[in-house]
Amino acid sequence: MTMLRLLTPMILLTVLAGCGADSGAPVTSNPPPLDEGTVNYTGPSPRSADIAAFKTHLWDNLVRVDRCGACHDAGGQAPAFVRRDDINLAFTAASTVVNLFTPASSEMVSKVGGGHNCWLDSDQACADLITTWIENWAGANDSGEAGLIEFVAPVIRDAGETRYFPVSSSAFETHVYPLLSNFCSECHEPAAESPISPYIGHSNVEAAYQAAQGVINLDQPSASRVVQRLNESHNCWSDDCSSDAIDMTDAIAAMAGTITPQAPPEELVLSKALRLTDGILAASGGRFDSNVIARYEFRTGNGNTAFDTSGIEPAINLTLSGDFEWVGGWGVRINNGGKAQGSVSSSSKLANLIRASSEFTLEAWVIPSTPAQTNANIISYSGSAQLRNVTLAQQQASYAALLRHEGTSLNGMPAMLSPDESLQATLQHVALTYDPVAGRRLFINGVDSGASDQQAPNLLGSWDDIYALVLGSEADGSRQWQGVLRFVAIHNRALNEEQLAQNFAAGVGERFFLLFSISELIDSPDSYIGFEVSRFDNHAYLFAEPFFIVLGENPGPMPVALQGMRIGINGQEVGVGQVWTNLSTTLGGVDWQAPLQPLSPLGTVIALQNGENQDEFFLTFARLGDHENVYTDSAPLPIVITPGAARPLIGLRTFDEVHASMSAVTGVAMTRTDVRDTFNLVRQQLPINEAADGFVTAHQIGVAQLAIEYCNALVEEEADRPVKQFFTGMDFTINANSIPDGDWQSLVIAPLVSRMVGNNIATQPAAAAVSAELEGLLLSMADNKPVDAPDGIPDGLARCNGACPADQTLIATKAACAATLGSATLLLQ
């Protein structure tokens, strides 16, 4: 065995080639009766500090008869790792089932995680607790050093031999369910006297089908967990366990026979294929958890309990209620009405332990559903919306910290907020720390957010122990938060920035290393391209940081060209999210770096298809060594201009065009003060575009206003000119009523029509018709207006009973001008 340290990814590895799995577990006995009594050790003293640590962290926790002590004592079931007579012998026995380099890989952990007499409702929770205790024993968490990875040769499987579970349960119901229903439902059924998951014997065949998918291997029926358990003599239904296992294998094979495997195209240059479950568990160590007093990893994946795996008694196990759902890759999504709540009695350990230290850290990996939530509790130790010890909440795009101490209210106000937009609707690591010196601090992704506590810090003696720990809302359901919780921890110390950065770097969730064999392609044994792979969320996997590795002692791989690497799943290359199609590198040769050669710092998300126990991955290459596949891309889409619906062929003049047009036809400068001011006033009221069907009344009002302004300027300028330029020959000093009709027609109406309407333009209004209208406006002797209330004065503006007012000539001219200028004859183009 050779231990090597990797730089990227940050792991240690042991290169093992050809390691096999152990087998042949003894017949499992029934769980022992519960006994809550603790055990006092009276045997020989530990011979070393390591043995003393073993006793403190692992033995003391497992020796209870309701855990392992009833069976694995001296003279009981081997190994006797909790024997009470001699801690040193217990240490020796434990060493055979514990892996201190990768605690999660310990046989003790996998055994209990696989259903061996877990003392909780969740096998996973027991496995997590034992992992925690082994980690504490190993001391890895204190140093913050990453765990060790043992890279072993994976299963060699050709891609494309994949069968996956059909949507319909009919094949399952026909071939497999009869065995499960007959022989497994006594325990693996939720209505059983002592129900044990998975519920593969569920009375509802659909539920049984869903549960069985995790323990059936369609490609290798004999490797199915339901078969393996029978081979381990787990509750066989006949006297011959091997025969029962064969029956189960045959049933699964018959079901698999009804499912057509998908084969990848022949032209692909393929690696060997792997499932996520073929991966090597990456160390999840590296966290600083020395002072953790409650921890939730949400690994259970089913049920309604989030287990406190801190190992600190009493465990504050949280009951999930309302609208929630488990998230793949560890986590739980809190929807509207959902929450996770602990009991008041168990939650009191928070008050007890934190009051004593007067400092704490609330730490979580979260994905807020949106950045728009306000007064939304993420983690809260409180009694109501008015009474709390502490709450980490979301306040729109900020995190909020509410904390009760002598300087704040019983409701923890005023809150401290992280900077705006520091909260985002993506996976974030957030931590609220408090100590009586520095006060509250909010860290996001391992970095101090910069928010400062405006309240003088104080001791936490005012904390109540009658509140409950609640995630996602208050206990009464108010202050609802929605999003995904992937990890929550509470420490009774204020972690420093370095420790939080360490916990951030350790990441969240279960990660694997998948080693895709390329030995056949490059004619070199034990050659792999590895990825760090994990469940990203309910809908995708994360593939990251590929590397080239050759197992064995002191490999020196020859150079091999690699170009264009793609990920395939279930017989097909993935169509979305490929990030190594442009990769061009050389494996081995001068680029080789022992123990492995990083290929890329990138990662990508790959859509989940059939579940992490079923999806089969492989790699393809545009070129690898002598193998090549020429990829062709999809055909180009030509530039297409699509005709729209019929539109008017005419349009409006827009604001500037109206302004410029009025200036052009009147000769009044656009810069003239009153004209300019009026234009600026009505500018945004005028048409903004030419669309005739977008014309609204406000447009015309603006046009009229500007037309009046222009005509006022025009007539005033003309009146001041000795020699008229527009109304040639017009004398504005003559009383309007004294100017004959002919002069009005030739000196005012004619130039207006000529300049503003134009002559001999068939698309414009007929000049005669416009002139007639203007004549009516100026010269009518009829008395019809105001309508229904004639005033005894001729309607024509230039006609009065006797002399008109002195300025009526100017007014009448301006009116005739404005009527022409502000009309559609100018507005339309």
Added chain:
Amino acid sequence: MLRHSPLFCATAQYNGTDIAAYRNATGLNRVNGVTMERIRRHYIVAGMIIGLLGACIGSGAVAGPREQAKQLHDRLTGTPASEPLLTELADLIDQDMARDAALRAMQEDAFYDVTLKNFVMPWTNEEQNVFAPLNDYVATVIGLVRDNIDFREVLSADLVYVGDSTALSNDGYSIPAVSASSNAHYEALESQRVPLQDYLVPRQQSTLYGIPSDATAGVMTSRAGAMAYFVAGTNRAMLRFTLMHHLCRDMEQLHDISRPADRIRQDVTRSPGGDSRVFLNNCVGCHNGMDPMAQAFAYYNWTGEEGTGAGQIEYTEGSVQPKYLINANNFPFGFVTPDDRWDNYWRSGPHSGLGWSESLPGGGNGAKSLGEELANSEAFATCQAEKTFRAVCLRGATSAADVSQIETMSSNFRGNGYQLKELFADAAIYCMGE
């Protein structure tokens, strides 16, 4: 033959009534005096009737040379022609010299000061506000058109048009000096109604704005362009709006989830709100092509606060702007921008149909070469044709004939040195009536 919708006639009939209501309400009548009420009544009647005449009488008219001349001039300048000019244009049209008539009409100030200005103004700000003040982006396009410069230069030239300070001063205008940190020069040109075609002169952008010549990229690195699209954010806006206004395609039209995702930056979450399907079905389809292109702007920034108008373009040669590296923890395995190398991923796959130039490599460093990549595409030429057609004909294509016309205009544009005036002429002739 002109035609229009009945709706428009109906709309025109209501004008006078509403004018009365408005003026009564606001008291804004400037034709004051004791007879105001009567003036108002008559004006309303006349306005209404003449409105009807303008809208409806013309609908049955046949377009001869004078009518064609009027429409050609109207559409190119936004203003009615004077009688002498109308006669001149009509004569040219009558002699089958419609193109000369169009070019003659484009000599009018209004073509530059009204039509072109408002044609370009929406390109210069995110709100596409046509009421924004005159700026160097608009002035530069006007200058390019006036000087018949290959319009592809609009996205790559070391060029900016400014008012000729000497000439302006000599002619009595009071215009502040052009500045890298202020738009006052252009605002004064506009407020004083300076005829732009007479006073705009070309200058080197690099000299004026203090950035290397290689870092200039036409209007993208103009002061207005930088202020609008390099301010705050991540500089992706510069690419998006340039594509919108110069290739006539927003990101939705360029969506393609099949491109490699290797250049999508770390700030793009791969699981928005905890749901990676959103990324895999939507986000990736734009960012996979956008991010490798927007990398061209990695050294650019706008120094001022958003919305203040203050600031100037900043170029940090060889040093990636922090905005390219923000929110790295949104996806730590995303792309980390090391430089201003850009690549056009749309050269493969469905969007290769945009007609990228085979004489260009499809990748490079910096905004200038990216501008060349965009401006040498077939989509760029077609976009200019579509825009001018819409500006002159006052509508988009509504028939196969219109589509054919736009395609012909695009082809002519590419074949005749990318002269924008030619596009305007083509469109004006096509839409001057038959």
